[in-house]
Structures are given as C-alpha cells and as structure tokens.
Amino acid sequence: MKTPYYYILLLAILASCKSKEEIDPNSLVNKWLSTGQMQSKKADGTWSDWYVPQTFAAVTPSVWEFTKKGDFLRDGKAGGDCCFAGNKYSLSDKVITFSDPKICPTVDCGFICNTLKIEQLKNDTLVLVQCSTKNQFVRVK
Numbered sequence: 095m096k097t098p099y100y101y102i103l104l105l106a107i108l109a110s111c112k113s114k115e116e117i118d119p120n121s122l123v124n125k126w127l128s129t130g131q132m133q134s135k136k137a138d139g140t141w142s143d144w145y146v147p148q149t150f151a152a153v154t155p156s157v158w159e160f161t162k163k164g165d166f167l168r169d170g171k172a173g174g175d176c177c178f179a180g181n182k183y184s185l186s187d188k189v190i191t192f193s194d195p196k197i198c199p200t201v202d203c204g205f206i207c208n209t210l211k212i213e214q215l216k217n218d219t220l221v222l223v224q225c226s227t228k229n230q231f232v233r234v235k
Contacts, residue, residue, distance in 0.1 A: 117212055119185045125159045126220050126231035135226035144230070157234060166192065177201065178208065188212045190222070 133141045159167040166173035166183045174181040180192035190210040207225040214221040218233035 117185060117188050117215055120162075121215055122160045122185055122190075122212070122220075123162050125157050125234035127157050127234050128155045129230045129232055130155060131230040133228040141228065158231065160190075172196075180208075185212075 130146045131144045132147060133144055135141055157169050158173070159165075159170070160183060161167070164182050164184060166179055166181060168179075172181045173179045174192075174194060174196040175198075177198075178192075180195040182192065182194040184191050184193070188211055190212065192208055195208075209224075211223040212220070213223050213228060218235075220231040220233070222229050222231070
C-alpha cells in the first residue's frame, strides 16, 4: 500500500525541482557583438559546422544590447524591426521574447520566429537560436 505514496512523493519532488540551466537575466544585460559565426540546421536535424556567410564580410558587425530596463537596442538605436525584433524584450526559461515591434503595415512577414532561445551564455560568449539558425556573439568590454 505504501508504493503509491512513494510515487506521489517522487513526482512532487521532481515537479518542484528547477533546472540548473536557468539563465540569470542580469548575465544577458550587456552589449553583444556579432562574430558572424553561424550554424544552420540540416534536414536530418543536426547542425552544420560554424561558418561565416559570404555577405557578412561586406557588412559591419552589429552590436545588440539588452538593458536592465528591458530595452533591446541594435547599434545604439531601438532594435525593433518589421519582421524580427521589438524594442522591448523579456527573458523566461532561456527564451527571449520581443515586444513593442516597429509597425510596418505594408510588409507581409509570413512565417517568422519572434523569439530567440539562448543555447549558451557563459564567460563572454552568447549563442542564440532563431528558427533553424544559430548566431554567436561576444560580450563587448
């Protein structure tokens, strides 16, 4: 008869555990420089090797900033655009969700991913996943 009680107790303990992988919101607050390094998801679900797209060499690397107040900036300006980010962000369980986007009534964005998943945030490296692409950033000192 005691067996069901042990299962219930075990389930309650497991449900109350928090992941050790949680991201401290303060560790995201900073300026982050894009390295240009990317990975793409392959058809079999695995990731490609890191590469730098041909177009990146012709573009000045972008600096993304996440502020303590929840503002998102790109190169020192409001970060919202039509089909990707907003001017505000929130972080919950390794997921960055944007809000307050730029209004673009004539743009049809189609299928977009308006959230970013933090795959890595340690030392001075930030790796973000958006849809089927990973992007790498380094902390600006």
